Amino acid sequence: MGLIMWIIIGLIAGAVAYRVLGGRGGFLGSLVVGLIGALVGGKLAEILRLNISGGFIDQLVLSTVGAILLLFLWRKIRG
Template sequence: MQGVGIIGWIVIGIAAGFVAEKVMKRDHGLLTNLLVGVVGALLGGWIASLLNIGFGGWIGSFVVATIGAIILLFLLGMIKRR
């Protein structure tokens, strides 16, 4: 998430974590949504760079963070089931 700053990371992280939580039908708190969103943003950014997909600004960062957060929750669910 380039160009959005630390406050932007927090806002986008909370929003992305919240959307991922609803999509994956989970129930977390605000802090967990923030952590899932920020880690999801890192995961999504890494995957986007591997696929050579460019994104920018608030909307692009939010989309990539949300997709990364959904992937993160899916992977955590797979690990937890074992």
């Protein structure tokens, strides 16, 4: 996937994660959470040996799950 698609997926995933867990995240915050969430979700799928085809929807779901997990853990660590 190209850089533009990674940015779009990151923004959507970050925004959804903030919406699910509450709180506020601006443009840059959503982008960072979404992109890091994509890495977390990808690693999680690799560990669980999930068969992901790599399509837009698959990547968006994986990134969103990773972003939600990332925000949840971040908030638990920070208190």
